Amino acid sequence: MTAPSPAVLPIVLDELKAALGPAGWSQDPFTLAPHLTEWRGRWTGETPILLTPGSTEEVAKAVSICAANGVAIIPQGGNTGLVGGQIPYGEVLLSTRRLRAVRDVTPLDDAMTLEAGITLLEAQQHAAAADRFFPLSLAAEGTATIGGVISTNAGGTQVLRYGMMRDQVLGIEAVMPNGEIFNGLKRLRKDNTGYDLKQLLIGAEGTLGVVTAATLKLYPVMRSRAVAMVALETAAASVELLARARAETGGGVEAFELMKRLGAELVIKNIPDTRWPLDPIPEWSVLIEIASGTPGGAEAQLDALLEVAFEEGLITDAAIAQNDSQRAAFWRLREEHSAALKPEGGGWKHDVSVPISRIADYIDEATAAVERFHPGARVSVFGHVGDGNLHYDILPAVGEDIPAFIARWKEGSQVVHDVVARYDGSISAEHGLGRLKTDEVRKYKSPLEVETMAAIRRAIDPKRIMNPAVLF
Ligand SMILES: Cc1cc2nc3c(=O)[nH]c(=O)nc-3n(C[C@H](O)[C@H](O)[C@H](O)COP(=O)(O)OP(=O)(O)OC[C@H]3O[C@@H](n4cnc5c(N)ncnc54)[C@H](O)[C@@H]3O)c2cc1C
Missing domain, CATH: 3.30.70.2190 (Alpha-Beta Plaits)
Structure with a gap:
């Protein structure tokens, strides 16, 4: 469990309230409740205040105040993330739910610019209205937001042909951790002018800033x-x-x-x-x-x-x-499939990837290792073969004591992930690291990777106010 962030001073809360006005914040427990527990009920957090800025400028004001006072912020979109990165433990919670504008749809550029709080399903509908196709699709698309799918570099079912969210983004607007606005909403297909800041923000899980809008690629509609x-x-x-x-x-x-x-x-x-x-x-x-x-x-x-x-x-x-x-x-x-596993009393869930050609060998080896570790455990496998991405979930044997089974989850997951590592795979193919896997992934990443990521973060967020418990 992550340590809670230090308490936010009342004077800072007052400053945030004054900056955003009555529509821009809430401390009402009923309003806060759905933002504090994640989809599977695995993490339930707390926050001194929920901020709901209505524009990029308001996000910038809020982040500036937090930066000036060293107050930590968790950005949140649809709260459908599966690794707990969107749940606050004492941090200020900044929801993008009021950032809802369609800035433009330009079919001749095959591009549309949407604010971060628009859902993935709505994005698909805006594309369809312009006789274009937006391919990213996943089971939570009615709730997951553009800001969220960018920040987790989400995958889903169409990656095989179109790639992950990283491949769908032409431009990004974001509020950086010091409160400055990065206006990178370009529609260019080619722009080789050095490091690509938007690509750093994609998959950053809210650690490098708040994504406020994005320009996304559109594709022809299949007939x-x-x-x-x-x-x-x-x-x-x-x-x-x-x-x-x-x-x-x-x-x-x-x-x-x-x-x-x-x-x-x-x-x-x-x-x-x-x-x-x-x-x-x-x-x-x-x-x-x-x-x-x-x-x-x-x-x-x-x-x-x-x-x-x-x-x-x-x-x-x-x-x-x-x-x-x-x-x-x-x-x-x-x-x-995910919902169907829930009533079975919980499981050890894994979102792994291995080279496509090795999928079958991986399943055999991991299943044998699980059987040795926990005889009788049931293995559910589903996933995206074309991406080498398997949701490899272990369920208790029928009639088994559920709390005793859940208590072995960490060790059991390590068994599964050690096999992944032997196959040169990844322990998080599409869900990110969040609170769930940040510590564990250190075992599988090289010190060079961890230190380089930490150095980038220090350069962009020296006070580490953005989603401090997530990533390095
Ligand atoms: C039933 C179900 C099925 C799913 N299927 C898939 C799947 O097939 N593939 C897949 O990849 N994922 C899947 N997911 C996971 C989830 O939908 C994605 O992680 C999604 O991208 C999260 O979007 P969100 O708006 O809900 O973000 P949240 O859950 O609110 O946040 C997720 C992370 O992004 C950060 N964040 C959110 N918005 C912003 C922002 N504007 N700026 C900066 N940081 C931000 C948060 O701090 C957090 O770290 C599934 C989830 C569910 C519940």
Whole structure:
């Protein structure tokens, strides 16, 4: 557990209130409550004040006051982060929820500039209204904000074709830790003029400033989409199938989501109104989405792919979504995986990546190591094969004492992460480090990396007021 930040003096709170006006702050416990506990209920924090500035200038005023008084700040967007970096422990909490303007959408630049508090889903809708596509997509997109997905460099289901959030950002506006505004809202595709400050802010988890707006890339709308759920006997077959699918479609695979049987069974058991489209539920399922710029193209490519995959023995069964509602139903089965694990009493959750070609070996080795460490534990694996990113979660054996199981979480996670390290992988593929993994990652990063990151931070935030418990 992180040590609480020192108490903020009443005189500083008064200064913040005066600077932001009545709409810009709250100390009401009911207003604060949803901001203080994260999605899984793992961290519950406290704050002397919630700041809700309504403009970049107001963010700058608030940060300047905090900087002048050495008061620590936690920026918060939608509070959907999974590593606890958005939860304050005595720090001032600065929410971007009132930064909601669409500054511009310029289709000829394939770009749009949105303020940080706009949700990811709204960003997709603004792109669609301009007959463009914004690709980043994840299960929390109705709540996660542009500032949050930038600050965690979020991934999700479309990374295979379009890359992570880092790849979607053309420009950033941010309030730096001394209160100065960095106006980097350029729409340029090329700008080789030295170190790229916006890229430092992406994935910084709120440690280098408050992102207040961003200019994002837009893409052409695909004219056809096709989705299938396929059955495979092994995880190794999924890697072969992905390579085949990319070759057959000329790179048209938009999503390729692997799911082990246990997770599928828990979705059916714990999430109302769900049915697996393959009967029986196979040992491994893959949800494939193909998109094409030609009307009807995706359906034809998917049919051709499945035919070849059957012939080559890569898949044993397949169900093709016949309409939009079936497509949505298939996707729901994938997106509800995290929620489906919750009622099982908690688990040791991991967000790891390994080289794509080594996914199957990693799963075998990690599962054997977990079985040796905690015999009978159940392993749920789902994730993005094309990114080598697996959500590798360990659940207690049926009927096992849950608190005793949870008590072994740290040691158990180390078993999983040590195997990741042997595969030259990462212990945080897309969720970041936050409060959860900041200490642990030191074991897996070189001293050179840790010290260089710490030096950059010292240069930008010498008083360490921004999200002080997170990163180095
Ligand atoms: C059901 C579910 C599914 C998810 N699926 C995925 C997935 O597939 N892929 C994935 O990558 N993530 C996933 N996540 C994690 C989460 O959605 C992302 O981390 C998201 O990017 C966080 O956005 P947010 O606005 O909620 O940020 P918050 O949770 O509020 O904050 C996250 C971090 O960013 C910082 N921050 C927030 N806003 C700003 C800002 N404006 N300026 C500076 N720092 C800021 C915070 O201090 C904190 O460190 C999932 C979460 C849930 C609950």
